[in-house]
Amino acid sequence: KKKLTRFDLQTMKDEGRRAVWMTAYDYVTAQLAEEAGMDMLLVGDSLGMAVYGYSGTVPVTMDQCIYHCEAVRRAAPNTFIIGDMPFGAYQVGIEDACRNAVRFHKQAAVDCVKLEGGVRVAPVIKAISDGGMLVMGHIGLTPQSSGAQGGFRAQGRTADSAQAIIDDAHAVYEAGAFSMLVEGVPPEVTKIIRDELPIPIYGIGAGDCDGQVMICSDILGLFQAFTPKFVKRYGDVAGEYRKVFAAYIDEVRQGIFPGDEHVYKMVEGEAAKLAA
Ligand code: KIV
Ligand code: NA
Numbered sequence: 256k257k258k259l260t261r262f263d264l265q266t267m268k269d270e271g272r273r274a275v276w277m278t279a280y281d282y283v284t285a286q287l288a289e290e291a292g293m294d295m296l297l298v299g300d301s302l303g304m305a306v307y308g309y310s311g312t313v314p315v316t317m318d319q320c321i322y323h324c325e326a327v328r329r330a331a332p333n334t335f336i337i338g339d340m341p342f343g344a345y346q347v348g349i350e351d352a353c354r355n356a357v358r359f360h361k362q363a364a365v366d367c368v369k370l371e372g373g374v375r376v377a378p379v380i381k382a383i384s385d386g387g388m389l390v391m392g393h394i395g396l397t398p399q400s401s402g403a404q405g406g407f408r409a410q411g412r413t414a415d416s417a418q419a420i421i422d423d424a425h426a427v428y429e430a431g432a433f434s435m436l437v438e439g440v441p442p443e444v445t446k447i448i449r450d451e452l453p454i455p456i457y458g459i460g461a462g463d464c465d466g467q468v469m470i471c472s473d474i475l476g477l478f479q480a481f482t483p484k485f486v487k488r489y490g491d492v493a494g495e496y497r498k499v500f501a502a503y504i505d506e507v508r509q510g511i512f513p514g515d516e517h518v519y520k521m522v523e524g525e526a527a528k529l530a531a
Contacts, residue, residue, distance in 0.1 A: 258366070261389055261433045266530045267465070268293075268455040274466030276337075279472065280306050280323045284471055285330035285343055295335040296300070297369065297468060300399070304480065305472045312398045315341040326362030326373075337391055338365035338467075339376065342399040345370050349382045356367045356383045356390075371397035373423020377430040384431030392427030395461065396439030403500060407483070409460070411440040417447075419435055437461040440486070447529040460485030502520065 259274075261266075267274055267361055276295035279285040280302045288296055299305075303315040325336050338359035345352035350505045353369075359365045367389035370376060380390045395410045404410065411417040420440055425437050432457040437445050442462025449464065458464030460483065471480035475492040484487070506512035521529075 256292070256333045258333045261367075264294075264335070264434060264455050266505060273464070274455065274457065275469045276466065276468045278302075278305070278468070279327050279331070279471055280440075282326045282330040285327040285334075287470075289331035289334045294466070295337060295468075296327055296331055297337040298327050298339060298363075298365075298468065299470065300339045301470050303341075305470060305478060311401055313342045313402075317344050317358065319361050320344075324359065324365055328364050335366045336364075338363060338368045340368050340370040345379050346374065349379055352379045353382055356388050357387065360388060367391050367433070369393050370401050373420070373432055374426040377426040380430035380432050381466060382426060390430075391434045391457075392430075392432040392435035393425075393438065394423040394427060395437045397442075398438075407439075409439045409441070409446045417441070417444045420444055421447055421451070426450060427503060428452045428454060437464065439483075455460065 260500070264274060274291055274294040276297060277288065278299040278301055279296045280298060281290040283294055294346070298320060300312040300315040300320060302319065303312045306323070307315075307319070309474040320339060320341050321429050324336065328336055340352070340355060340359075356368045359368050361426040368383065369391040370379065371393040373392070373394045382393065384388050396404065396407065398407060401407050411420040417440070420443065424435065432454065434457060436457045436459065437448060438458070439460040445456065445458060445461045445464060455465040457468055459468050469486065470478070473482065473486040474489045475495070476488040477492040477496070479493060503512070515517050
């Protein structure tokens with residue numbers, strides 16, 4: 256498998272082939288995702304909820320994102336990897352934002368970084384892009400500003416708020432983003448953005464797009480705290496975990512495990528010497 260480039264992703268959009276991607280935070284998952292042929296992997300700041308148990312993404316640090324990106328990169332050397340800039344990594348100043356984007360590239364060998372916001376972060380997108388790095392935008396529902404947005408709720412459901420998102424999309428594109436993610440907006444809004452902009456527009460809870468992303472623990476049926484409307488569960492891995500844990504507990508308590516086949520044998524004749 257050959258790693259996709261920005262040009263491959265653009266060609267896929269131009270030819271109407273949808274890119275499929277999901278989040279990954281750890282080695283095992285990323286390895287299986289690459290093997291399955293996932294087009295891209297996002298080391299999302301959703302790891303704050305999926306891995307660390309925070310109630311949102313705001314507490315997530317650069318170090319946490321970098322360490323998980325390193326693990327995913329080791330597992331999936333041939334997959335396009337998106338490093339998600341956590342809250343605080345690009346709000347303090349443009350220079351600070353560029354330094355953090357550089358760190359994602361140097362330490363974790365990501366293929367691009369993603370950051371949330373439209374008009375208000377356009378100068379940051381421009382500065383990082385001017386530095387020779389690829390930036391994916393992220394507009395609509397932006398979890399890092401869920402406080403300002405009044406919680407995790409769909410955006411752009413009125414004409415005025417939809418227009419603001421369309422303006423955000425143009426600002427992100429003009430600032431130099433090579434693609435963008437649209438989250439939690441009605442498909443009518445997504446369609447206008449896709450019609451007006453030439454770059455790949457990816458979606459999560461945004462209807463049909465040039466590609467889709469999902470949070471891996473959601474599609475696996477592993478994450479228990481809540482399930483957004485836009486999630487489709489493709490399995491019940493939490494159910495599998497429950498079965499495995501219950502069976503293991505039961506067998507150890509009953510003395511069934513470990514069995515004879517799970518122990519190491521002494522070298523022939525040595526046990527007798529020990530007894531002597
Ligand atoms: O962090 C994340 O998982 C995201 C999703 C919206 C894909 O940014
Ligand atoms: Na994110």
